[in-house]
Amino acid sequence: GASWTYNGPEGEHHWSKHYPYCGGAFQSPIDIKSELLRFDPTLRPIEIQNYNLSPNEQLTLGNNGHSVQISLPSKMHISSLPHRYTAAQLHFHWGSSGRPLGSEHTVNSKQYAAEMHVVHFNSDKYPNMSMAVDKSDGLAVLGVLIEVGEFNPAFQQFLRFINGIKYIDQRVQVPGFNIRALLPARLDEFYRYDGSLTTPPCYPSVLWTIFRNHVTISRKQFLDMATALYSSYAQESSPVPLNENFRKPQLVDSRVVLVSFKE
Ligand SMILES: NS(=O)(=O)c1c(F)c(F)c(S(=O)(=O)CCO)c(N[C@H]2CCc3ccccc32)c1F
Numbered sequence: 001g002a003s004w005t006y007n008g009p010e011g012e013h014h015w016s017k018h019y020p021y022c023g024g025a026f027q028s029p030i031d032i033k034s035e036l037l038r039f040d041p042t043l044r045p046i047e048i049q050n051y052n053l054s055p056n057e058q059l060t061l062g063n064n065g066h067s068v069q070i071s072l073p074s075k076m077h078i079s080s081l082p083h084r085y086t087a088a089q090l091h092f093h094w095g096s097s098g099r100p101l102g103s104e105h106t107v108n109s110k111q112y113a114a115e116m117h118v119v120h121f122n123s124d125k126y127p128n129m130s131m132a133v134d135k136s137d138g139l140a141v142l143g144v145l146i147e148v149g150e151f152n153p154a155f156q157q158f159l160r161f162i163n164g165i166k167y168i169d170q171r172v173q174v175p176g177f178n179i180r181a182l183l184p185a186r187l188d189e190f191y192r193y194d195g196s197l198t199t200p201p202c203y204p205s206v207l208w209t210i211f212r213n214h215v216t217i218s219r220k221q222f223l224d225m226a227t228a229l230y231s232s233y234a235q236e237s238s239p240v241p242l243n244e245n246f247r248k249p250q251l252v253d254s255r256v257v258l259v260s261f262k263e
């Protein structure tokens with residue numbers, strides 16, 4: 001569709017001109033505030049299947065101009081939700097080299113350095129992502145908050161290739177690895193709410209699961225992610241850095257955020 005950005009004349013305050021849902025209800029991300037939370041004892045731990053990929057499998061690592069994404073094989077899925085949600089891709093949102101504040105969801109107004117999203121679609125009801133993306137029960141996204149701290153070997157499994165996708169539409173094949181290692185240890189503690197894609201077309205089609213516990217990457221790893229990529233083409237004379245690719249928190253309205261944990 002039309003080109004959209006995170007800042008300037010095509011930035012998030014203008015998205016709704018071409019993408020009406022972006023100005024609608026049930027938008028994401030949100031600020032997860034303590035007073036919004038309601039403990040729900042029926043929330044089961046997230047159970048994932050086939051996330052541990054063999055190095056013999058190849059994954060496509062790509063720069064789509066809005067994020068760095070890894071396409072995922074359809075054997076990967078979430079098995080603990082009312083329908084099977086099959087993995088499609090994962091991608092990231094981050095700040096910039098001078099500002100390690102780039103998460104989309106915030107917790108009591110605390111913004112993290114970055115955020116990972118693992119995007120799944122309801123494969124019980126829809127044949128693929130494109131058919132599911134605009135349905136209210138179409139998508140389930142797992143969100144992981146990322147802080148700068150301890151080096152994270154799992155992130156190195158794709159970060160070591162990031163200089164091969166510096167420009168928009170560049171892709172490289174990377175060996176499969178254990179995608180579970182990118183998630184926090186506990187998959188039983190999370191926030192849950194009904195929201196949307198955080199990019200145009202902003203369809204209100206996402207069941208969001210944001211894990212309570214963050215993961216860490218080192219400062220060098222953060223800088224690699226935040227400084228390697230451009231949203232412009234390789235041959236363009238003035239390259240446009242790809243960073244600060246996060247949408248601001250949206251109105252919660254009467255939505256409730258469920259939590260799977262008590263304290
Ligand atoms: N934060 S988020 O989880 O809402 C989210 C993104 F932030 C994001 F950047 C992308 S994208 O595909 O990399 C670029 C714009 O679609 C997608 N991609 C999704 C949306 C549409 C689509 C179609 C096929 C495969 C993936 C996606 C996304 F779901």
Ligand SMILES: [Zn+2]
Nearest residue numbers: 091093117198
């Ligand atoms: Zn995202």
